[in-house]
Structures are given as structure tokens and as C-alpha cells.
Amino acid sequence: MADQLSFEKPIFELRNKISELKTFTAEKGIDLSGEIEKLESRLEQLEKDIYGNLNPWERVQIARHSKRPTTLDYIERLFTDFLEFHGDRLYGDDKAIVGGIGRFQGQAVTIIGHQRGKDTKENIKRNFGMPHPEGYRKALRLMKQAEKFKRPIICFIDTKGADPGIESEERGQSEAIARNLIEMAGLHVPIVCVVIGEGGSGGALALGVGDRIYMLENSTYSVISPEGAAALLWKDASLAKRAAETMKITAPDLLELGLIDGMIPEIRGGAHRDVDQQANEIRVYLEKSLKELGNISELDLVQKRYEKFKNIGEINHVSGPIAVK
């Protein structure tokens, strides 16, 4: 199977065996139901063992799975009347970010998200989900529009990072990201962010300054990719597995560190196993948070958002003589 990850091999092998036995039963008319039942309960246990004890590197692999649902998959399932809007009005239309308006349970909302491709052709069109400055500026335009019409904003985060290229530098990638950070901090409408795949550094954060930050159970959020960290730390990108553990990039780790507001449970084996069901899980969190945030006044919303980010950080103080000049 093409979408099989290495640590899932025993599960897939057992599953194949069961389906072989079933075929055999059907074709030869020999009753093997007892045997099949036994194997099925073994499969159940095996899945529990493997998927219930995923290590950080295994989660990274699920987060990067080629079949993992994208922003548009969730938009299709969670919103009605969705209209996609294009362009930043300054340079172009970046297909690595999609955005527009629609209804969430009847309420008009603005939806914005990173958009990966699912095959090579689409990935090239969407630059592998790595936005250029015009992508972030499109997102900002849609956010300001949402503020004007008092619509809550929902952001889906799913990128390896912002595009690192000559043109991005020329058009001010740094400024585009920084501008989103400061503007999002000041928006007078509720902002709910959900990390659905990879949350790669500043390119992810540029859609991430929200009142609520949720992560899917097998998504990641990091300041640098595990490969990048391993290359810098140990001069060896193949130590990415170790870096994934050290860097604390998984949803359970970040929840424990108090850096996110909640972890949205995933379908066993990963969101791609049942996209409809996964969308239902996300719906619960969106509904709850929009209801809570809807009760907060515009000014309080901005102040609370500021305090939320202001409180992030761990510091110590020197004891004894202070080293100055």
C-alpha cells in the first residue's frame, strides 16, 4: 500500500491476512470465521498498541502523510455556501493559501488556510503549501474584510514554512509575516486557529495569532523542522527522529507545556482514515470556541488576546551578583 507508513507495517500485514482468509472463505466455501474472528481481535489490539503509543517521529510522519486532509477538505465538510476569494490586490494570487467566506452552522465566517497539494502536479501549483508574501497579504486582506463585517475568522494551519526563495525576499517575506502578526493581534473579531498538519515556524504563525489555538492530535508545530534542527544541532539531518523528540513539537507535548488551548482527538491511525469523522471532531471545537468568544466585547477580545501571548515565556533571574557592563 502506497499510503502505509513504516511503523504501520504489522497492522497492514495482519489486515491483508484477514482479507485473504475472507476471500478464501468466500471462494472455497470453507468456514474460517473462528480464525478470522481471532485475527480481528488481534488486529484491534495491535492497532490500539501502535496508534495509542505514537512517538513524536511517528506523529510527524502522519502529519506529513500524502493523504492527510487539507484545508479545502475541511472547508467542504464544515461550511456551507463557501466562496473562495482570490488575490492580494498588490501582486498576485498565491495558491498556497486559500480563503473566502461561508457559513458555519448558519453564522457568516471568514475562512483562511494554507493549502498543500495531494499530488505532484497540484503541489507544484500550490508551491507545496509554502506561501509567498502575496499569500500572507491575501490572508490579511480577507481578515480586514472579516473585521469590517464583524465576521469571526477561522484559520487552518498546514505548512512546512513560508517560501524561501529570491522572489519572496524581494517582495518582503519578513514584512508580510510580521504584518500579519501585528494586525491579527489587533483585530476586533474572534480568531480561532487549528493546526491540521504541519505548523512550520513563522510561515505557520502568520495565520496563528488567534484567541484559541487548537491542534489535531497528530499535527506538529515547531520553530524549525526536525531535519533542520538535527542539521544544526548534530550536523546530521538523519537524526530528525531524535530532534522531533527534543524539540517538543507534537500536540500532546505542546498541550502539556501550556502553549495551545486544546488538542482535537484524531481518528485512530490518522485523520486521513475518515475525513468526515475528523471534520466532526473539529466542528465540536469550533462551535464551542465561537460560542465562548461571541460573548466577549470587541475591546476585551483584543486585550485578552494580548495577555494570552504576553504570558507566554519561561524566564529565570540571576541570583547573586548581577553581571552588568
Added chain:
Amino acid sequence: MLRDIFSKKKKYATIPSEQAKQEVPEGLMTKCPNCKTIMYIKELRKNKMVCEGCGYHHRLSAYERIDLTLDEGSFQEFDVDMIAKDPLQFPDYLEKSAQDREKTKLNEAVVTGEGTIQGVPTVIGVMDARFRMGSMGSVVGEKITRAIEKAIEGDKSFIMFAASGGARMQEGVFSLLQMAKTSAALNQLNERGLLFISVLTHPTTGGVSASFASLGDINIAEPGALIGFAGRRIIEQTIRQKLPDDFQTAEFLLEHGQLDQVVSRHQLRETLGTILELHHPVKGGEV
């Protein structure tokens, strides 16, 4: 055997590390890394660490920068005693921070405080690239945020001198979120109608260039400073070609509309003073 005694000397020849080569040694002379001219350090200091020959702007320590920028004796430092914690229990992080404290005599990669520039009271933050590459972790984010709040309290302008390789890897997502934290603080400053001048010095890259450093009402850079989002090596690997020499320099950014001005260190204090005066009109002889 006699030969052994003589050859021993060679064995202990000191080879300066890359880091040491970049910094001005505490000797008498130094060599400009740009034009290779050899000069007296005393003369270089007198010239604000700008090479007389080619105009290359040598790196300044945070306190050298403060001395060159603020009115003499006006500086009052904030939050001197803050040092890094280790929220991820990251291997060797605290040891390396301690080494940098020893080496730089700084507690962290940014010094913040207040003082006056040509008589105008101002809150200032200065990063020091010698400390963990000037990277931004929790302490840097917190000190900058508090400095911005001090500016708001005192109705003052805020000037930030950036010099940083980006977010500090050893604090993971804590570091990443300092980008949002400092930017959110600047939003508060904006709401009060207060001025923020960002001075981008060599180098200003990654998470620092992609947050507060790019958010000045006025963005100024020193000549030749490296400023950019992605590292040069990463871009070269991605596009598989060599980049032009001036790529991501202050002059390149000015050309592409990303900066208001590139200002030589010799004119910088005066330029900042003029900008401040234009934003803080003199009333009845008092600023």
C-alpha cells in the same frame, strides 16, 4: 631528543576559532574583514567601529551601541537580571547560555532601558549578536515586550536595534511565539499613537526580521547589514544556483522598497534625533 623540546612549541600554537576571528581581539591592531586593511583598534573605535578604508560597519556590542546612541549618562537599564530558563530541558542549553554570559558579560541577547537622544526621552532596546547569535527566546521576547509597555506608560517613543539570527531553537515553540508576543505589544504601542523606529543592523534574519524588526513606523538599516527571512544557504539549496553578492543586504532591501533609509553609523544618532524631534514637538522650550 633535543629536537623534541623545540618542536613542542609548535604543538601549542593557538588557532583562533571562526568566532574569535570575527570579533575585534583585545590587541592593538585589527584587520578589516572586508578590505583587509590593517588598522589600530583605537582608531577604529574612534571612528565608531567603521573602517576608514572601505566604510565596513564592524559589529558593536549592545553597550557600545547605547554609548553611541544615547546622550551621555542618560541610560537607565531595565530588567538586567533576567536570564534564560530551559523549558524544554534542551541538551546543553543552560551551559551554553552560561558560557555566553561569561564571554559577553551580558545576561541575555538584548539590553533594554531608557534614556535621551538629543534631549528627547526614549525607550530603547539593543540586541547583541554575540550572545547565542542574538537569537530570541523567552527572555528576549519578555524584555522587549516590557520595554514597549514602559514606552506606553511613559508616552515615549521606542527604538529597537535588531541584531539576530532569528528565533532561538533551544526554546522551541516558546521562541516562535515570542514573535507574536512582541508584535502584539507593538500593536498596543500603535493604538496609543506612539512612534516605533526599527534599526536593522548586521545581521537581522529569520524570526526577528519576520516580527518586530520589520514593523517600525520607520525602518532604517546600517550599510551592508545582512537582512532577510530565509538563510542564504537554504535559498541556494532550494533554487540550486548561487545568489548575487548583494542579495539580502540593506542596499538590496532599500532597492526593493523594504526600508525607509540606509543610514551610515556616523549619521545615525543625528537621524534618530531628528525623527524623534519631529514626533515630539518642543513645547515652551521643554521637550
